[in-house]
Amino acid sequence: MTATPRRTRTPRAAVPLLLVLIALAALAPAAGCGRSGSPPVKGPKPGDLPTYRVDSSFSLPASPTWRRAHSRGRLVVGVKDDQPYLGEKDPATGVYSGFDIEIARMTAASLGFPASRITYKAIASANRETSLSNGQIDMYVGTYTINPLRKRQVGFAGPYYMAGQSLLVRADENDIHGPQDLKGKKVCSAAGSSSIQRIQSDYPDATAVTYDTYSVCVDNLLTFQVDAVTTDDAILVGYAAKAPKEMKVVGRPFSKEPYGIGVSRSDTALRLALDDAIVAHERNGDWKRAYDATLGLSGVPAPEPPPVDRYPGSG
Ligand code: GLU
Secondary structure, eight states: OEEOOOOOOHHHHHHHHHHHHHHHHHHSOGGGTTOTTSOOOOOOOGGGSOOOOOOTTOOOTTOHHHHHHHHHTOEEEEEOSEETTTEEEOTTTOOEESHHHHHHHHHHHHTTOOGGGEEEEEOOGGGHHHHHHTTSOSEEOSSOBOOHHHHTTEEEEEEEEEEOEEEEEETTOOSOSSGGGOTTOEEEEETTOHHHHHHHHHOTTSEEEEESOHHHHHHHHHTTSOSEEEEEHHHHHHHHHHSTTTEEEESOOOSOEEEEEEEETTOHHHHHHHHHHHHHHHHTTHHHHHHHHTGGGGTOOOOOOOOOOOOOTTO
16 A cells, blocks of 8 residues: 655755754764764765866767757756765755766766756656656766666666665664565655565555655654655665664665666667766776765775666667
8 A cells, every 4th residue: 555645845855854863963962973883974075076077079969968968058967865975965055965966977077068067956756757758857867776667768878886675764673674574564765766666566565655755754764654764775874874873774685776877768879978988987986986985985885886788779
């Protein structure tokens, strides 16, 4: 059963989580902070981040998306804005940071767009395919799993990272160790995500609760409205690292979620150019530097990136 108690627009969703985290930080005794064993509670600082060589002579006339972006002088990239270490917007400065943002910056640089010429648009999981098909965004970089169903609607460059579905629970939870323990429990995830689809198809005894964003699910977990939040481990470790006394990731990942850069399905030229860009940035060390400065801060060392699947045509 799916309950959709309320809908929240993505740009606003980051704020309640942030308020909860600030409140938790204020309540935490100072002596407890930074104790050994606690992951570092810090985000990437602009100075720590790599810079990418902009290929200003790059041209891709075969790509309608690139031509449109080139003539407007800006690349419009769909992202998440409430996923710590992956794609997060600082509400005070409006600055985006995280591993997905770095993937967007490094591949944009290969397409001839410096960071100053990227416009980010926060797009929720359920709206990704439509935003790409109707040209609202030029590409999408935001924990976007490549799968056969989605490939019928959009094109995917990559994968550039391999995640796996996992579970986030309150720190004092003792009954939930993996998806097999979800019977009769309320499990929250984002509408339109592969995570909620897997719960509904493979664990029908759980009560699925959907919102537009994971940060709203985390608010619901902290306020005892749900028993668990489920999505990719890469996303969940970020929330847990920001409030390690309140939440923990449990069990082993129970799926494979290869992250791709979404593009319009008909724009094969752009997709292949992005595949080339991903491979080049993996080879020259940018990928690892970007990981270490972002997702690596959650405490998980850099893995080997998965091999890029450069599939032909638009299928
Ligand atoms: N990677 C999964 C997906 O693409 C879950 C994360 C998300 O919703 O962005 O559906």
